Amino acid sequence: MNTYEESLFAYLQNFLTPHKQALIEKILAHRTRWITVVLENIYQSQNASAVIRTCECYGLQDIHVVEKQSAFETNRQVLKGSHKWMTLRKYKASAGQSISDCIRGLKDNGYQVWATAPGVHARPMNEMPLDQKTALIIGNELEGVSPEAMRLADACVTIPMYGFTESFNLSATVAILLSHFVPQLHASELPWHLTELEKSALRVQWSLKSVRKAETLEKDFKKRFFAAPAG
Numbered sequence: 001m002n003t004y005e006e007s008l009f010a011y012l013q014n015f016l017t018p019h020k021q022a023l024i025e026k027i028l029a030h031r032t033r034w035i036t037v038v039l040e041n042i043y044q045s046q047n048a049s050a051v052i053r054t055c056e057c058y059g060l061q062d063i064h065v066v067e068k069q070s071a072f073e074t075n076r077q078v079l080k081g082s083h084k085w086m087t088l089r090k091y092k093a094s095a096g097q098s099i100s101d102c103i104r105g106l107k108d109n110g111y112q113v114w115a116t117a118p119g120v121h122a123r124p125m126n127e128m129p130l131d132q133k134t135a136l137i138i139g140n141e142l143e144g145v146s147p148e149a150m151r152l153a154d155a156c157v158t159i160p161m162y163g164f165t166e167s168f169n170l171s172a173t174v175a176i177l178l179s180h181f182v183p184q185l186h187a188s189e190l191p192w193h194l195t196e197l198e199k200s201a202l203r204v205q206w207s208l209k210s211v212r213k214a215e216t217l218e219k220d221f222k223k224r225f226f227a228a229p230a231g
Helices: 003-015 018-030 045-057 099-108 147-152 170-186 196-210 214-227
Strands: 035-040 062-067 087-092 112-116 134-138 155-158
Touching: 003 196, 003 214, 018 196, 035 045, 035 099, 035 170, 045 062, 045 170, 062 099, 087 099, 099 112, 099 134, 099 147, 112 147, 134 170, 196 214
Parallel strands: 035 062, 035 134, 062 087, 112 134, 112 155
Antiparallel strands: none
16 A cells, blocks of 8 residues: 555544444455456346345455446346445457456466356366366356357356256356355465455545545545645
8 A cells, every 4th residue: 555545544544433444354354356256248237236246245356247249237226335345347348358358367367267057068066176266257147158258268167956947047156156165265274365455455445435425535635645745
């Protein structure tokens, strides 16, 4: 955290209750980027919002959103404000970006990439090792994960099912996978926690989202900070 961010964070504490400050620290202690979710071409806002809410509840910080034919839209009533605590990284077809750009970037940052899909070539989730950072690709409501994503993924993971229906809906899929993998992560000795630098940045972001008239407060603080004599 730089000097400005440190000073801004200290200033914002004057407007946060002790309970809110403690809550931010508690959540930071369980936040992770070890697991992330990729949403590929999701077109139903209710499904997209339910997934975001589920990911936030399980302590994930990042969600990667790949737009193709469908624009990514959300439903505020379903989100319940969950999105404001998370980092959404978007890849837009209109900007020449695709699922391959997303997967390539994840792999460059040390992630193994798993496509979620039923089928004989998929491995049950309980057989999948969480020994490195992992991205879970969730396909859209009709077609599932795209052939391109399947080709680029390191493996395919599936949820064991015992009924006639071949798949769960999107939010159920994410909830089941995270309910399996997140407790496993917490019980491990893997370095799944955020770095101190990441925590510091989120403290400032979350503090700004937790106070009233945050934009005005930051604007006034910035004027005073940069007007103050150095040293």
